[in-house]
Amino acid sequence: MTRALTSHEFDAVPEVTRLATGERGGLPGVQSEADAPPSPDELRDDQVDGPELSARLAKTWGTEKGLIGALSTVDHKIIGRRYIITAIIFLFLGGLSAVAMRLQLAQPESKLISPDLYNQLFTMHGTTMMFLFGVPIGEAFAVYLVPLMVGARNIAFPRLNAFSYYVYLFGGIMIWVAFMLNIGPDTGWFSYVPLAGPEFSPGKRVDFWAQMITFTEVAGIAVAISVIVTVFKMRAPGMTLDRIPLFVWAELVNSFVIVFALPAVVTASAMLILDRLVGTHFFNPAEGGDALLYQHLFWFFGHPEVYIIFLPATGWVSAIVVTFARRQAFGYIALVLSLIATGFLSFGLWVHHMFTTGLPQLGASFFTASSMLIAIPNGIQIFCWIATLWDGRPVFRTPLLFVIGFFFIFVAGGLSGIMLASVPLDTQVHDTFFVVAHFHYVLIGGNVFPLLGAIYYWFPKFTGRMMSERLGKWHFWLAFIGFNVTFFPMHITGLMGMPRRVYTYLPEMGWGNLNLISTIGAVLFFASFVLFLYNIISSARRGPVAEPNPWNAGTLEWAAASPPLPQNFDRVPVVTNREPLWANRDSLPVVAGLSVENREQIVSTITHGRADLRESSPEPSIWPFLTAVATTITFVGSIFTPWAVVWGSIPLALALMGWFWPKTSTEDER
Amino acid sequence: MTAGSPDPQVPSGLLPHRIVLNARQMPSYSYGPRSPIWWGTLGFCAVEGMGFVLAVGAYFYLVFVNGTWPLSAPAPDLFWSSLHTVLMLGSLYPNYLAKRNGEREDLRKVRRDLVIMSLIGVALLGLRTMELGTTHVKWDHNAYGSIVWLLLGLHTAHLLTDVVDTIVLAVLMFTRHGHGKRFSDVGDNAFYWYFVVASWLPIYVIIYWFPRWW
Secondary structure: OOOOOOHHHOOOOOOHHHHEOOOOOOOOOOOOHHHOOOOOOOOEOOOOOHHHHHHHHHHHHOOOOHHHHHHHOOOHHHHHHHHHHHHHHHHHHHHHHHHHHHHHHOOOOOOOOOHHHHHHHHHHHHHHHHHHHHHHHHHHHHHHHHHHHOOOOOOOOHHHHHHHHHHHHHHHHHHHHHHHOOOOOOOOOOOOOOOOOOOOOOOOHHHHHHHHHHHHHHHHHHHHHHHHHHHHHOOOOOOOHHHOOHHHHHHHHHHHHHHHHHHHHHHHHHHHHHHHHOOOOOOOHHHOOOHHHHHHHHHHHHHHHHHHHHHHHHHHHHHHHHHHHOOOOOOHHHHHHHHHHHHHHHHHOHHHHHHHHOOOHHHHHHHHHHHHHOHHHHHHHHHHHHHHHHHOOOOOOHHHHHHHHHHHHHHHHHHHHHHHOOHHHHHHHOOEHHHHHHHHHHHHHHHHHHHHHHHHHHHHHHHOEOOOHHHHHHHHHHHHHHHHHHHHHHHHHHHOOOEOOOOOOOHHHOOHHHHHHHHHHHHHHHHHHHHHHHHHHHHHHHOOEOOOOOOOOOOHHHHOOOOOOOOOOOOOEOOOOOOHHHHOOOOEEEEEOOEOOOOEEEEEOOOOOOEEEEEEOOOOOOHHHHHHHHHHHHHHHHHHOOOHHHHHHHHHHHHHHHHHOOOOOOOOOO | OOOOOOOOOOOOOOOOEEEEEEOOOOOOOOOHHHOHHHHHHHHHHHHHHHHHHHHHHHHHHHHHHHOOOOOOOOOOOOHHHHHHHHHHHHOHHHHHHHHHHHHOOOHHHHHHHHHHHHHHHHHHHHHHHHHHOOOOOOOOOOHHHHHHHHHHHHHHHHHHHHHHHHHHHHHHHOOOOOOOHHHHHHHHHHHHHHHHHHHHHHHHHHHHHHHHHO
């Protein structure tokens, strides 16, 4: 911090009436059990302090040892850590499939990879990156960080959250096992009909793809709802809407986009699998169906998907920029409104993926205009971040370097995006490497670079150790150069007419040199990830021990220990400022009076963030895991017989009953 | 790099606490939008409602593409589906009672209401079975049949889920767990039932009446 906050910049701790509602739980005139005074035998956190309080709470909120304990855990940090690691493993798998493709394309008429394997590789690459990495990584960070940043002790619906992780994991394993058994999908990550329909893709390949969609979307929706309710109802007292950290805003808007976009792809993939397995005719023109219906449904999801990948990254960028600029975000309100505007506008662009399908001209014009419109809120965000850095005293640590890299790459991708919004240009370069270059600039620039920054930034919180700064700088430059060497030439190869998704090309086309340069870049980019992996593993073992707040940041996750104890905070914080730790440098204002022996947490009101209830948070349970297993049996079985949905629903229903049935007479959760 | 804080003002380790609020007297649960589970239920209604909206959108897309509707089949029969719809509308009152008596924490009446709602649910499933026999088209007949069965299947899945949920909750209220926050759950279950009814009405009009008007 270079400048101290003055008193007019934050409120002093407000009076109690502004922090708590003081309302009864029962309805007027009802003698409700909700208002019964707490048992005097139960130890509360206003009776005990210091290390004893920490230890007792850690026992209450902890996870049992052993396999059953590990599978029963409902700790958002443990589930979040698993989610992050799993998503990054899928990032590596998707990256390896890309490297294989680049090696094949390095020279014309290469015989390294067969056409059939190449089809599976580009499908697995896109599918993995979009569904197993892109959506889950943003949610994974939300699962870990949102409860900490809003001052909660656990995510809302922690069992649903655990269930979501296992469903995601099993869906991802299913599709990769299918690929290894040579039944990997081969119709591209969007699996257009009629190619993906029963006539042109017999066998089970596309069915595995369609069910993988079901798995990941069930998981994604479950997390989105947990995050929304956590942000709405679990915020620390005093965290009014305008004190919510920008990262949390980004994850909240992202969750809303997920809630309204993911049902579209589930509908599309369900119709596809029904056409393939039980003979429906949704996409069969001979019987009144229509192939473009699939494209509409898919892209109604598919375009918001781009923002599902990008919005969490804006949250990482905001957090990193504020911390390393050493000042509050410039244009907080503008940033929040831009996030919300981006969320809404993302639903009005889907047809620009379909410009070459013969649209009415008015439709094409409308979607061109809306595609250009969304550049405005995104531009506002970029300018606010630059202004924050401009006015601050930026400290160029590795996380900030990756954010700077993001600015360059993402803006370049945004510019080619504006070019593609125009129908004539889009028609020319549709399905060429120009488009491939464009969306890798947008997606890697807009998601992967901020992600790498975010990992360097929050690694001390996750592990209690710092990552190596020296290796981090090497990593950044290798990644930045490798990325641009790989993808910049693709703009030109695309303009020269090279189509995407071809397994090879003839030497006479003259694309050989540019492709070789791209492959060299890909090797450099790959090397940067090897370095990154080494940095993670060596730092997790031997890195310098991190204090709770090693970057001197302002948000609440840094008020917890590194790594946080199971209860996150020994007492729930009270928030008086957008950057609570910068406003309260000597002591943390807190709420007391919660149980030390039971999992109690504060439920607050949506807008004012007033403490309202002290509700119980669910205990660990094996049932979410068993429910996920039953779900997996049902989904995988349904690829082979539609009756699996019928008999599979019985164990599923039993597992759900086990999940919701209360275990003890005092347990209050549902 | 070092782990040290760049600012000497901030003490290493965790900040000491300053208690400014006590939560001892706060209630341990509440009803409706004050309760997180209510928002979770609303979230799932939004997701599933979006699914219905998209399926209905696909229905009209196919109508638009084909021009004639329904495709080579008479419109589905009105008798069982209308009976089903009437009973659904009739269930709104006992559902309202269940919610209200839950809020009053009146165990005897809640048990009664949930038993009534369970019986109505089972009757509705029976009527739905009869209804499925009078659609005059199968899902593999043509795209019209496919979309009709998709809409019916989607809604039946919701109906079945909430009926099972209601029966489990009814049983729960007859056990020693039937007190406290479970009353709030009764309200959320009733809330979801409103969604099941509300989502059926447009589907009923679209499947059964729209082909007669087109």
